[in-house]
Amino acid sequence: MNTTTRRELGRLAIAAAIGGAGASGAAFPSFAQGSNPIRIGYSMSLSGGLAGNGRATQLAHQIWAAEVNARGGILGRPVQIVFYDDQTNGGQVPGIYTKLLDVDKVDIVTSPYATAMIAPAMPVVMQRNMCFLTIFGAGVNTAFKYDRHFNMNVVGDNMKETYARGFLDIAAKLPSPPRSIAILAVDNDFAQRAAESARFLAKERGIRVVYDRSYPPSTVDFTPTIRSIAATRPDVVFIASYPPDSNAILRATSELRFQPPMFGGGMVGPQLAAFQQQLGPILNNLVNWDVYSPEPTMQFPGVVAFLEKYRELAPREQADLLGNYIPPYAYAQMQVLEQSLTRVGKIDQAALAADMHASTFETIVGSVKFGASGEWAEERNLYVQFQNIRDGDLEKYKRAGTKVILAPSRLATGQLQHPYGPPA
Amino acid sequence: MSTTALARPATAPAKLQRGLAFWLGALAIGIGLFLGLRGLGNDYAYFAGYFILQYVVLATAWNILGGYAGYVNFGAAGFMAAGAYTAIALRKATGLDLLPGIVAAGLVGGLLGLGTGYLTLRLKGVYFSIATLCLSVVLQTLVVNWDYVGGSRGAYVIRPQTIDPFTSYGEYLFIVMLVLAIGAVGIARAVENSRLGRGLQAIRDNERAAEAVGVPTLRLKLVATALCGALMAIAGAPLPYYSGYLNPEAAFSLAYAVNAIAMPLIGGAGTWAGPVIGAVLLGAMQQAATVTISSALNLFIVGWMLVVFVALAPRGILGWFRTRR
Numbered sequence: 001m002n003t004t005t006r007r008e009l010g011r012l013a014i015a016a017a018i019g020g021a022g023a024s025g026a027a028f029p030s031f032a033q034g035s036n037p038i039r040i041g042y043s044m045s046l047s048g049g050l051a052g053n054g055r056a057t058q059l060a061h062q063i064w065a066a067e068v069n070a071r072g073g074i075l076g077r078p079v080q081i082v083f084y085d086d087q088t089n090g091g092q093v094p095g096i097y098t099k100l101l102d103v104d105k106v107d108i109v110t111s112p113y114a115t116a117m118i119a120p121a122m123p124v125v126m127q128r129n130m131c132f133l134t135i136f137g138a139g140v141n142t143a144f145k146y147d148r149h150f151n152m153n154v155v156g157d158n159m160k161e162t163y164a165r166g167f168l169d170i171a172a173k174l175p176s177p178p179r180s181i182a183i184l185a186v187d188n189d190f191a192q193r194a195a196e197s198a199r200f201l202a203k204e205r206g207i208r209v210v211y212d213r214s215y216p217p218s219t220v221d222f223t224p225t226i227r228s229i230a231a232t233r234p235d236v237v238f239i240a241s242y243p244p245d246s247n248a249i250l251r252a253t254s255e256l257r258f259q260p261p262m263f264g265g266g267m268v269g270p271q272l273a274a275f276q277q278q279l280g281p282i283l284n285n286l287v288n289w290d291v292y293s294p295e296p297t298m299q300f301p302g303v304v305a306f307l308e309k310y311r312e313l314a315p316r317e318q319a320d321l322l323g324n325y326i327p328p329y330a331y332a333q334m335q336v337l338e339q340s341l342t343r344v345g346k347i348d349q350a351a352l353a354a355d356m357h358a359s360t361f362e363t364i365v366g367s368v369k370f371g372a373s374g375e376w377a378e379e380r381n382l383y384v385q386f387q388n389i390r391d392g393d394l395e396k397y398k399r400a401g402t403k404v405i406l407a408p409s410r411l412a413t414g415q416l417q418h419p420y421g422p423p424a
Numbered sequence: 425m426s427t428t429a430l431a432r433p434a435t436a437p438a439k440l441q442r443g444l445a446f447w448l449g450a451l452a453i454g455i456g457l458f459l460g461l462r463g464l465g466n467d468y469a470y471f472a473g474y475f476i477l478q479y480v481v482l483a484t485a486w487n488i489l490g491g492y493a494g495y496v497n498f499g500a501a502g503f504m505a506a507g508a509y510t511a512i513a514l515r516k517a518t519g520l521d522l523l524p525g526i527v528a529a530g531l532v533g534g535l536l537g538l539g540t541g542y543l544t545l546r547l548k549g550v551y552f553s554i555a556t557l558c559l560s561v562v563l564q565t566l567v568v569n570w571d572y573v574g575g576s577r578g579a580y581v582i583r584p585q586t587i588d589p590f591t592s593y594g595e596y597l598f599i600v601m602l603v604l605a606i607g608a609v610g611i612a613r614a615v616e617n618s619r620l621g622r623g624l625q626a627i628r629d630n631e632r633a634a635e636a637v638g639v640p641t642l643r644l645k646l647v648a649t650a651l652c653g654a655l656m657a658i659a660g661a662p663l664p665y666y667s668g669y670l671n672p673e674a675a676f677s678l679a680y681a682v683n684a685i686a687m688p689l690i691g692g693a694g695t696w697a698g699p700v701i702g703a704v705l706l707g708a709m710q711q712a713a714t715v716t717i718s719s720a721l722n723l724f725i726v727g728w729m730l731v732v733f734v735a736l737a738p739r740g741i742l743g744w745f746r747t748r749r
Contacts, residue, residue, distance in 0.1 A: 049673075084715055090674040092714055094667055095471040098594065099715050102466035116578065119669030124467075127585045127592065143580035143669075187568045187576035189671065214576075216568060217673075 037080035038073070038347065040065075040337070041106030043096040043121065045113055048088025052243070052272065053326050054113050055319040057135060058083065060330035063309055064338075074341050082106055086117060093120035101128055107347045108337065111135055113326070115189055122146065131352040135333050136326060138190050141374050148353035149374040152333040154291050156379030157371060163197035163289075164238065166383040166407030167265060168205060170287060171236045173416055174261050178235035182211035183265075184225065184249075191240035194266035194289070198238040210234050219245060222252040230258045237420075238265035246270060247279070254282045254422070263420035264288040270386070273321040273394055280392035281422035290382045292328050292365065293403040297411040303364040306331055311398075322397050332363035383407040387417055439617070446613060450606045457602060462591070470598040474666060476707035477601040478659050482680065483687035483699035484608045485655030489648045490685070491693035492621055494628030495545075496553045500656055500684030502560030505675035507533050507657030509567055512579045512664050516572065522600065522665050529661035530654045537653020541646045548631070564676045578671030581664040597666055608655050613696040615651070624648055625694070656684075683707075686726050690733045692742030701741050 045054035061081055069078045082104050086092040093112065100106045101124065109125055111118045111134035118137040122144050125132045131148045134140065139159065141149045156162055171178045181202045185195035192214070202209055210232040215225065226249070229237060237260050241249055246269030253263065264287035269275050271290055276283065292298060294307070310323040320327070339361050344351045361368045371377035384403040389396075396402045404414035461469040482500060489495045510532040511525030520528075544555040568576045583593055590596040615621045623644040626634035635641050664670040683706065691702025709725055737744040 087714070089677060089679060090667055090669065090671070091475075091663070091677065091679075095468065095475055095711065096714065098466070098468040098471045102468045116669075116671050116674065119578070119580065120667035120674075123583055123585075123593075123668035143582060189577040192575075192577055216565065 035078055037078045038075070038108065038341070039080050039082055039104065039106040040108045040110060040334075041082040041097075041100035041104060042110045043084050043086040043093050043100075043112045043117070045088040045117060046085040050088045050113055050117065052274075052320060053136075054088075055317060056314075056323060056325070056327050057113050057330040059310065059313060059317045059319045060306075060323070060327040061334055063306065063313070064331050064334040068334075068338060074338055075345065086112055088117070090116055090120045093117055094124050097121045097124040101125075101130070108341075108352075110333065110337070111137065114138075115140055119143075122149070129349055131349045131356070133333055133337055133356070135330055138193060146374075147357075148349065150336070150353075150356050150370050151375050152329050152336070152368070154329075154376060154380040154382070156377075156381075157373045157375035158379070159193045160197050160200050162379045163194055163266065163381055164201050165197075166381050167198070167236075167238060167287065167289070168201050168207070169409075170383055170406045170416055171207075171262050172205075174235070174418060176235075178207055178262070180208045180210045180232070180234045180236075182229045182232055182234035182237045183209060183213075183239075184211070184229065184237070185214050185240040186219075186242050186245055187214050187216050188242060190268070191242065191266065194240035195238070198240075198265065207236075215245070217242065217245065220248060222249045223256065225249075226252045226256050226258055230256065230260075234260055236260065236262040239263075240266040241268065243269035243272070243275070247275065250279055250282050250286070253420075257421075259419045259421035261419045262287055262416070264383075264385075271325040273324075273397070276322070276397055277392040277394055281389050283386040284389040284422045285385060285387065285417050285420045287383055287385045287406065287416070287420075290384045290403065291326075292324050293382065293384050293400075293405055294324065294398060295400045295403070295405050295411070295413040297405060297413055298366075300364055300366045301362075303328055306364050307398075322394060324397065324403070328365050332361075332365045332368065335363040336361045336368060380408065380411075382411065385414070385416060387414065388423060390423055447610065450610065454602055454606055458599065461598070462595070467592055467594040470592070470594040471666075472708075472711045473598050474594070474601050474662075475711050476704055477598070477605040478663070479683055479687055479703040479707040480605040480700055481601070481608045481659035482656055482684045483691070483703040484605075484612045484696070485652050485659065486684040487688040487693055487696075487699045488612055488615055488624075488655070489652040491688050491695070491698065492615065492624035492628065493645060493648050495645070495648075496550075496685070497556045497652065498553045498681055498685070499540075499556035499558075499560040501676045501678065501680040502556075502563045503533050503536065503653050503656035504660030504663070504680050505560075505567065505672070506536055506563060506653075507660030508663040508670055508675050509570075509573050509579075510657065511661040512573050512581060512670065515581065516579075522597075522662060525665075526600070526604070526658055526661040529657040533657020533660075534650045534654035536657070538646055538650040540653065541649030545642065545645045545649065560676060560681070564672055567672050567675070574671070576672060578669055578674075579664065580669050583665050583668060593665075597662055600662055604658055608658070609696055609700055611651070611655070612699070615648075616696050620644060620647060628694075682726060683710075686730050688740070690729055690740055692740030692744075695742055698740050698742050705741075 044058050045051050065079050065081050084096045086096055109130050113136055115137045118134045118140050126146050134151045136153045137151045183195050183198050185191040211229050246267040266289040270283055270288050307323055310327050314321050340352050340355045344355050356370055369377045383406050385406055387404050405411050406416055486497055486500055489497050507529035510529040514520050514525050514528045540559055544552055547555055573579050587593055587596045623639045626639050627641050631641055687702035687706050688699040692698030
């Protein structure tokens with residue numbers, strides 16, 4: 001039997017005290033206040049599964065901060081961003097936010113990227129009554145009902161009835177209107193909500209659901225799945241997937257030469273430069289959910305200049321090379337904050353929240369108005385089609401005419417091409 | 425036979441005295457920690473403390489089966505998630521709060537451990553480890569498809585902002601975890617000093633020989649798996665209250681499984697103090713790394729520490745101190 005003697009415990013206590021002093025010194029650093037900046041704190045996934053979008057968000061925020069500081073700051077004070085990497089681990093998030101608020105004493109908190117990381121921050125933020133402007137969450141506030149929560153995302157607060165509407169509107173324009181739909185979704189929050197919307201709206205429009213399945217995120221081979229979807233001969237296929245599986249699904253579909261009249265849905269991945277580079281013509285005629293495309297109808301003031309700056313810095317920061325997905329929204333998120341702070345004239349969480357509820361914000365992604373739940377008052381789910389794609393060259397994604405907007409109709413810039421599949 | 429010879433059984437009064445000293449020491453450390461952190465006056469200290477203490481419980485639990493009996497359990501994340509989801513299900517079904525959730529998690533984890541033990545303990549070495557890894561995968565698949573506890577969408581637990589008589593919910597969670605950690609270490613110490621512990625160590629050294637001299641190996645291993653499962657589940661029960669939202673990816677995170685093994689090995693497996701030292705050291709380093717260098721270096725640190733310790737101090741920090749004595 002191993003026993004620990006008192007002498008050993010004594011030695012250990014000394015070792016622990018030395019180690020502990022080092023650790024606590026590192027965990028509670030003091031920050032120089034100097035010029036009294038406005039400190040904006042958040043946690044961001046800079047490593048782990050969400051790091052791709054986390055890095056892009058972070059870069060957009062840095063660009064914004066540099067520009068604001070060059071203009072003389074906000075309310076005469078420079079802005080300083082304080083951030084920590086949550087490693088795509090929700091368990092790290094509450095600790096990081098308490099550190100930001102209690103130790104670093106930041107003035108404002110914003111969110112990490114996406115629902116699974118935003119939700120663990122909510123209790124901490126709510127306890128301190130902070131105004132919380134988040135990015136790309138989905139329905140987080142449905143559970144918390146916090147009146148100082150605002151979310152920068154195009155999906156709005158009624159995903160079930162609105163998310164897949166654009167997709168089915170486009171499908172209705174096929175030469176023979178669709179009578180059947182196949183739905184495939186990965187087991188995660190966002191994809192399940194997307195699939196629920198497709199299911200609900202298809203039923204409402206009398207489109208028969210001939211295939212409706214979910215798959216675990218660890219799935220790697222989709223050949224059997226695509227074969228069974230093809231066997232049901234659907235008129236349209238709606239897929240809600242995340243990057244690794246989006247890639248595998250599109251490759252399997254291409255290899256099996258499955259070319260239904262319309263294919264796509266809420267796939268996350270094809271919005272990113274790495275996908276566009278790797279998949280090339282496999283993306284041709286894919287109709288997919290998106291948030292931004294450099295089409296003439298989305299040339300909001302400032303967005304071109306921002307993207308130029310972003311693309312210049314992206315390779316060095318190892319962020320998405322094009323920035324056509326989250327970065328404009330991340331920049332716009334900070335614009336909302338800036339405009340609100342300027343209007344309120346001081347750092348007052350209640351006043352900031354009241355202002356965000358009441359105002360319309362002019363940003364590089366257009367006019368933004370928040371509804372009662374803090375989501376966008378009016379949803380803007382884009383459905384784009386990748387047209388005339390013959391290779392993986394990224395230059396064409398910087399111009400109009402590649403990711404053509406088909407829905408909503410007020411932003412549409414082209415007509416549906418069908419069926420799905422690489423150009424002849 | 426173990427590298428350290430079996431100590432002579434202590435006489436009853438000496439044992440009682442050592443037990444009393446341990447509990448008084450634990451109480452003093454507990455009160456000291458509480459007062460010290462309250463003196464710091466910020467919630468972050470409680471959250472960081474919670475983060476480290478949950479690993480003390482988890483590592484101690486792992487040590488009961490892995491350290492004493494030599495059965496390496498890769499399914500720590502699975503047991504921990506079972507505890508977390510028990511707390512969520514109980515809250516949803518009955519509205520009961522954290523403390524009943526911890527008790528229920530302990531029961532579920534214990535039964536799960538017992539069942540796993542019964543089914544898998546005929547496997548030895550790496551085969552047992554693979555079976556525990558499979559258990560984690562099976563549990564995750566179950567949770568992902570169980571809509572009642574949120575399924576793949578995750579579950580929200582809206583906790584109260586404060587709870588009397590504590591200054592904040594963070595403080596309450598910290599105190600709960602502190603009590604659990606002291607309890608877990610106390611249990612591990614009791615196991616170590618009992619016939620059960622000696623039997624488990626005999627199993628670790630040579631199971632056949634132990635069986636031959638009359639150690640009831642199956643029964644002891646079942647007690648160990650049940651205890652290990654219960655304590656791991658207890659470590660997970662407060663997790664949904666800590667984060668307010670839990671999805672299967674977070675609950676079954678690889679970090680828990682890796683840390684549960686690395687911490688006892690670095691601290692010194694097979695002793696009650698080893699996992700505590702490992703958890704405090706590695707947990708504090710990871711928390712410090714998160715808020716200072718702030719990068720993916722977190723698991724990298726754990727990996728390197730493990731390599732360094734396996735190479736230089738294969739019996740952990742405690743073993744290193746012993747060999748220097």
